[in-house]
Amino acid sequence: MADDSAQSLKPGALLAAMRQKNPLVQNITNFVAMNIAANVMLAAGASPAMVHSPEEAAEFAGIAAALTVNIGTLSPDFFDGMKQAAEAASEAGKPWILDPVAHFATAYRRAAVSALLEHRPTVIRGNASEIITLAGEHASGQGVDSGDSVASAQAAARALAIRHGCVVAVTGERDFVTDGHRAVHVLGGSALMPKVTALGCSLTCVIGGFAATMPDKPFEATVAALALFASAGELAGRDAHAPGSFAVRFLDLLAEVTPDAVDAVARVIPA
Numbered sequence: 001m002a003d004d005s006a007q008s009l010k011p012g013a014l015l016a017a018m019r020q021k022n023p024l025v026q027n028i029t030n031f032v033a034m035n036i037a038a039n040v041m042l043a044a045g046a047s048p049a050m051v052h053s054p055e056e057a058a059e060f061a062g063i064a065a066a067l068t069v070n071i072g073t074l075s076p077d078f079f080d081g082m083k084q085a086a087e088a089a090s091e092a093g094k095p096w097i098l099d100p101v102a103h104f105a106t107a108y109r110r111a112a113v114s115a116l117l118e119h120r121p122t123v124i125r126g127n128a129s130e131i132i133t134l135a136g137e138h139a140s141g142q143g144v145d146s147g148d149s150v151a152s153a154q155a156a157a158r159a160l161a162i163r164h165g166c167v168v169a170v171t172g173e174r175d176f177v178t179d180g181h182r183a184v185h186v187l188g189g190s191a192l193m194p195k196v197t198a199l200g201c202s203l204t205c206v207i208g209g210f211a212a213t214m215p216d217k218p219f220e221a222t223v224a225a226l227a228l229f230a231s232a233g234e235l236a237g238r239d240a241h242a243p244g245s246f247a248v249r250f251l252d253l254l255a256e257v258t259p260d261a262v263d264a265v266a267r268v269i270p271a
């Protein structure tokens with residue numbers, strides 16, 4: 001029945017499914033994010049493995065249920081591992097998620113992201129400045145932090161989704177997700193989230209966990225990951241009022257929040 005299937009695709013149901021499956025996700029992420037992203041994944045209910053060496057990255061992509069690639073602290077060795085793992089995941093039909101951190105900042109990063117896009121990511125997740133510039137437009141971001149609003153990135157996100165045949169998620173105060181045809185906003189979170197480094201990078205890894213759980217539904221998987229962050233972030237923001245204590249409370253709430261609590265607030269709305 002239509003109602004049952006809609007119910008089973010709600011963020012809470014997907015969270016329950018991910019926790020049940022505890023999927024193994026390979027993350028090639030940056031030095032800043034590595035520890036917090038692994039802890040965030042464990043709290044959310046997925047099994048992270050930070051495996052990036054070119055000697056083993058492709059082989060490991062054969063074992064993991066999904067891959068995430070983040071260019072935050074790029075170097076030639078990491079880049080080799082990223083390309084090989086992305087190619088292996090793509091060829092095996094496994095979902096892989098690209099986080100193009102500050103890709104606009106240097107020629108090296110721009111070239112790296114172009115090469116990675118050739119391996120057809122399933123999902124691209126970035127902040128507004130990253131998504132606007134990835135679509136070839138001018139943005140105000142300088143480094144890893146966004147200087148643009150999510151609203152100003154929506155057209156770019158739709159264009160990118162169609163160009164690359166993928167889901168695009170733009171995060172910020174009010175998240176936006178599109179596959180080029182459907183589009184939603186995800187509401188919630190806390191203004192303290194951008195004050196804790198690498199929460200966006202960690203979210204990219206969590207999208208990998210949801211996509212591993214539901215590989216044929218990357219749009220719903222992405223929305224569920226964002227809804228989980230929005231929910232835990234909003235609850236953590238009620239208890240903590242500065243970045244350090246917020247980070248701790250957020251991690252606890254990622255583990256404690258129930259599927260019903262995630263779905264209790266209508267935070268996914270049509271765009």
Ligand SMILES: Nc1ncnc2c1ncn2[C@@H]1O[C@H](COP(=O)(O)OP(=O)(O)OP(=O)(O)O)[C@@H](O)[C@H]1O
Pocket residue numbers: 101126127128144145146171172173174175188189190191192193194196197198199200201202203226229230233
């Ligand atoms: N002002 C805000 N209010 C509520 N939630 C926010 C706000 N800014 C960011 N978030 C949330 O923070 C999380 C990370 O998104 P953000 O856009 O800050 O990532 P990012 O810039 O890539 O971060 P990083 O590069 O540090 O990993 C998302 O869940 C997003 O919804």
Ligand SMILES: Cc1ncsc1CCO
Pocket residue numbers: 030032033072073101144197198201
């Ligand atoms: C601060 C920082 N620098 C490179 S990656 C990273 C983590 C947030 O994107």
Ligand SMILES: [Mg+2]
Pocket residue numbers: 101126127144200201
């Ligand atoms: Mg980022």
